[in-house]
Amino acid sequence: QKEVEQDPGPLSVPEGAIVSLNCTYSNSAFQYFMWYRQYSRKGPELLMYTYSSGNKEDGRFTAQVDKSSKYISLFIRDSQPSDSATYLCAMSAEGTGGFKTIFGAGTRLFVKA
């Protein structure tokens, strides 16, 4: 079993829809939770990160962490064609130091105009 599981999609939605992207994990020691966006032929771009449980909002993006269920989500409101990309979740445990971060395989999102 992978430490981090992410549905690869693809997920196709119409412009303006609310998108929900999710990851599950098995290591209860994870405390940092990150979401990255990756356009084709580009490197991942950090969208946001949270520490421990709770919600964090940044513009049209909201990240949620439910540590009791070992489940994290990224919501995109008013989705735009420019949001079409692969979204990677990632997580790490505090104190390990030096980038022992585990990534999900990514979910491909298509937003249709």
Place this chain on the structure above:
Amino acid sequence: NAGVTQTPKFQVLKTGQSMTLQCAQDMNHEYMSWYRQDPGMGLRLIHYSVGAGITDQGEVPNGYNVSRSTTEDFPLRLLSAAPSQTSVYFCASSSKPDIPLHFGNGTRLTVT
């Protein structure tokens, strides 16, 4: 405003050849790392560094070497290329441990 710069963008090697993938950052970040990205597997950590002169192994270090003589540069060396090393390689840097903040745009390597 370069951020993390990786060279080359593309490379084709024959089995057994060696090469160095270059990575440079201009943000004075302490933490740098190398990942490989394969279809369906996500990013996997190869090696990382927490500062000049300090490196350590990640999840998949075999067949790769690194060194960190300066804060800015973190080259990745393939000692004897194998077809299993065909992948896209990303370098990342950060001011925070455990949270890669900035990635380069990758080197696409094919080993035949």
